Every structure is written in structure tokens, then in C-alpha cells.
Amino acid sequence: MANNLQSIGRPGGRLRPLLLTTLYFTQTDDVASFVPPKRAVMSPSHIKAIRSGGFGFDFDGDTAEIVDYGGVNDRSRSLDYSDRRSFLSSLFASSLLGVTAPSPAFAAKGAAEYDLEYYMRDLFMGNKREGNLPVSNAPPPHPPRKLQGRLLPLLLDDDLQSCIPILELARISRIPISTLSEQIRAVRSKAQSAFKTSHPWEDELVRDEYYFDLTCYALWRTASSVISQDYVQRDLFVRNMGRRLLNEMMTFLSKKTTDTLQSTNGPSLTDTVPCVIEILNIFQSSNYCSSYRLGDKNDDERTGLNVFDSLDDEEISSQDGGGGSVDCLVSIFDPATLGGALQINGEGSRFAPDFIGPTLAAVWERVGVDGAVGVSFESYFVDPVYRPNPKDFFPNERLYQFTITRK
Incomplete structure (x- = not known):
């Protein structure tokens, strides 16, 4: 019988005939049927697998049938299980007796197997509320990149005196730059030993990717304390930082881009794409x-x-009806602020280091006549690898969703 129960819903695998060795069926002619125990979870879809000369499962609604195409002549008797725990205990007993057929190591567990594992663990050892699997070791960090170019001093400087985030934070909080710099250094000093364990920098300079990340973490933690719980001011700090950064970048952007962004009537959405x-x-x-x-x-x-295309331009520029909106996704892989942003996010705050989101928002704010559109955005952290342990989360992507709305 076991030899006939191959690969039902699992290509290249073998179905364990655990069910057949535990349940008894009422057979009429060549069809054996049973009613699942109470609270048993059946697949909502209609699954049918028939093998010529063997057996097939037919799940439909609340009844499961095993169809004999190979000549089962023995009559069986039926058992009605009223309790799911008894049913699972029977399955467990059958497996202890060695009546189950081994499956390949690479075969994925099914829902029934996970269910059985949960009940058996709960019966003998108990299930922890936070789960039973420990967090896996994170992948080894890549060597730190060296930040360079004319953009770097706009984002951060080693003296914490002239970069745009410091200038905007001093302006909005009305705290002297020297005082803010001391507070940032104090936060950085407290966090650096733990931070270096997972993000080992080579130079204590902001051009080192991981030291840049640590400094951004300290800067945003300081900003969250001096703009405490004032979400309007926090948003204004981020927006003004992006606008100022875009204005400073105009000095080394191409002439075509600067002309587009500074046009009198404002660019269209499609015009902003090259920018x-x-x-x-x-x-x-x-x-x-x-x-x-x-x-x-x-x-x-x-x-x-x-x-973007011409239909998006019409959606934003049309004056008919209510305000239209257009969405856009942007993915940034391995951003230099990823570690600090994840740490702050893990501490329960969404006020995390970010330069690209505010800068692109400042670009799209220039669409149309001044003040014609509003731009909102959210960001998410993405782990591209499927990990069976739900506690394992090692993202390398920050995904932005921008919504550009005509006012």
C-alpha cells in the first residue's frame, strides 16, 4: 500500500501513509470513506490525486475519500474520533510503532506535521509563548564601504558642525550646534561598543560606512530627545533636511536636471524621472x-x-474632479543607515535615519505649480530570503512607497 502512495501534492516526494495505518474505514465496493474528527482543519480547496493501479485521495468539503484502483478487497470497520487530541495521539502512537514511511530530508513539512509537533511538544515539554526556536546567527557583515564624493559632507561631517542634519536640527530646536554635537558624541560613545560587535568599522571617521551608521543613529536619537514627542516638528525637520539637501545638490547636478527642477511652471511627473x-x-x-x-x-x-507615463501626468495635472494620486516604489539596497534605522525601529520608534526618502519627496514637491502637489512616503525593511524561523529577520533593503497627490 505504501508503495502506491507517492508524491500526492509534493513533486519528487513521498506521502507518509500515517493516516492509513491509524484510521479504519468503512468500505463499500471500491470506495473507503471516513468523516474527519471534530475541529480537524481541512483544506478549503478541492484536492484530488489519483494514481493508476493504486490509491487516490479525494478531499471535498468535510469528507475525505480513499479510492481503491488496485483491488483492496478487505473490508474494514469505522471509528469516529470525537476529540482531536485522541486522533493526534493515535497518529503519534502509530509513528512510534514504526508504521510510517520515511520521507526525504528535503521534503517540507505539511500542516498536519506541524500540528502534531505542536501538540506533542505541548503535551511533554510545553510551548513557550515567544516560540521554541532561538534566533539564528546573523549573516557575517560585509566589509565597510568608504563613503566619498561631494555628497558625504552634506550628509555628515566628522566635526558635527556643518552637515545639513546638524544645521536643521539646531534651527528647529534652537539649541546651539556645539551643544548638539556634544550630546551626539555622548550617545555615540555609549552605543559604540555594542554597535561595533555587529558592524565592525575600520576607521572612526564618517567616511567608514559603519561609523557613519553609528553616528547617524546617535544624531537621530539626539533629535528624538530635543524634539520630544512633537511629531509635527519631527516631520518638519525631516522635510526641511530633504529640501535643503536637494538645493545643495543642485550645485553638482547636471544642467538638464537643474533646469527641469527649477522650471517656472514646474516639471511633470515624467519630467522628474531622469532627475x-x-x-x-x-x-x-x-x-x-x-x-x-x-x-x-x-x-x-x-x-x-x-x-511614470502620460496617464500619471494627467492624473496629477487634471483639474476635473477630486485630487488624484500616483504611487511609486523605490528600493535602496544596503543603505549606510540600515543598522541604525533597524536599531531605532527595534526600540519602538519610526523616527529613524533617512536621507533618500526626504530628498526624493523634495523632488516631487516641485511637480506642477508651486504647492500643487503633496508627497507622503513610508519605508519598510525587506529581508529577501525566506527563513523558516519567524525570529530570523536580516533585511538588506529599505523599500519606500511614495504617494504623490494633487491638492
Whole structure:
């Protein structure tokens, strides 16, 4: 019988005939059927697998049938299990008796197997509320990149005196720059020993990716204390930082980009795409990130230069009806602020280091006549690898979702 129960719903695998060795069936002619025990979870979809000359399972609604196509002539008797625990205990007893067929090591566990494992562990050892698997070791960190170019001193400087985040924080909090710098250094000093364990820098300079990350963490932690719980002021700090950063970048952006962004009537959405790509290229060439993606990875026709089209321009510029909106996805891979942003996020705050989000928002704020559109954005951390342990989360991507709305 076991030899006939191969690969039902699992290519290349073997179905364990655990069910057949435990349950008894009422057989009429060539069909044996049983009613699942109470509270048993059946698949909502209609699953049918029939093997010529063997057995097939037919799950439909609340009844499961085993159809004999190979000549089962023995009549069986039926048992009605009223309790799921008894049912699972029977399965466990059968497995102890060695009646189950081994499956390949690479075969994925099914829902019933996970269910059985949970009940057996709960019966003998108990299940911890936070889960029974420990967190796995994180992948080894890559060697720190060296940030460079004209963008770096705008983002951070070693003296913490002239970079844009410090200047904007001093302006909005009305605290002297020297005082803010001392507070940032104090926070950085307290966090650096723990931070270096997972992000080992080579030089204590902001050009070192991991030391840059640590300093950004300390700066945003300081900002959260001096702009405490004032979310309007925090948003204003981030927005003004992005606008000021864009204005400073105008000095080394191409003439075509500056002309587009400074046009009297404002650019259209499609006009801004080359500008956004040039700005992202500058961030990448400065080693702020390893790469980026403009648009949805699942839509090849709406990525890169084609992320917006004429219909999007009409949606934003049309004066008919209510305010239209257009969404855009931007992925930044291995950003230099990733570690600090994850740490602050883990501490329960979303006020985390970010330069690209505010800068791109400042670009799209220039669409149309001054003040014609509003731009909002959210960011998410993405781990591209499936990990069976739910506690394992090792992202390398920061995904932004921008919404550009006509006012």
C-alpha cells in the first residue's frame, strides 16, 4: 500500500501513509470513506490525486475519500474520533510503532506535521509563548564601504558642525550646534561598543560606512530627545533636511536636471524621472548604498525611466474632479543607515535615519505649480530570503512607497 502512495501534492516526494495505518474505514465496493474528527482543519480547496493501479485521495468539503484502483478487497470497520487530541495521539502512537514511511530530508513539512509537533511538544515539554526556536546567527557583515564624493559632507561631517542634519536640527530646536554635537558624541560613545560587535568599522571617521551608521543613529536619537514627542516638528525637520539637501545638490547636478527642477511652471511627473535617477546614481556612486531599484520589481514595464507615463501626468495635472494620486516604489539596497534605522525601529520608534526618502519627496514637491502637489512616503525593511524561523529577520533593503497627490 505504501508503495502506491507517492508524491500526492509534493513533486519528487513521498506521502507518509500515517493516516492509513491509524484510521479504519468503512468500505463499500471500491470506495473507503471516513468523516474527519471534530475541529480537524481541512483544506478549503478541492484536492484530488489519483494514481493508476493504486490509491487516490479525494478531499471535498468535510469528507475525505480513499479510492481503491488496485483491488483492496478487505473490508474494514469505522471509528469516529470525537476529540482531536485522541486522533493526534493515535497518529503519534502509530509513528512510534514504526508504521510510517520515511520521507526525504528535503521534503517540507505539511500542516498536519506541524500540528502534531505542536501538540506533542505541548503535551511533554510545553510551548513557550515567544516560540521554541532561538534566533539564528546573523549573516557575517560585509566589509565597510568608504563613503566619498561631494555628497558625504552634506550628509555628515566628522566635526558635527556643518552637515545639513546638524544645521536643521539646531534651527528647529534652537539649541546651539556645539551643544548638539556634544550630546551626539555622548550617545555615540555609549552605543559604540555594542554597535561595533555587529558592524565592525575600520576607521572612526564618517567616511567608514559603519561609523557613519553609528553616528547617524546617535544624531537621530539626539533629535528624538530635543524634539520630544512633537511629531509635527519631527516631520518638519525631516522635510526641511530633504529640501535643503536637494538645493545643495543642485550645485553638482547636471544642467538638464537643474533646469527641469527649477522650471517656472514646474516639471511633470515624467519630467522628474531622469532627475530622480541622477540623484539615486549620486547616492550610489558615493557608496551610500550598493544599488537601487526605481519601480515595482514585479512590473517590468513600470520601472526605471518608465516608472511614470502620460496617464500619471494627467492624473496629477487634471483639474476635473477630486485630487488624484500616483504611487511609486523605490528600493535602496544596503543603505549606510540600515543598522541604525533597524536599531531605532527595534526600540519602538519610526523616527529613524533617512536621507533618500526626504530628498526624493523634495523632488516631487516641485511637480506642477508651486504647492500643487503633496508627497507622503513610508519605508519598510525587506529581508529577501525566506527563513523558516519567524525570529530570523536580516533585511538588506529599505523599500519606500511614495504617494504623490494633487491638492
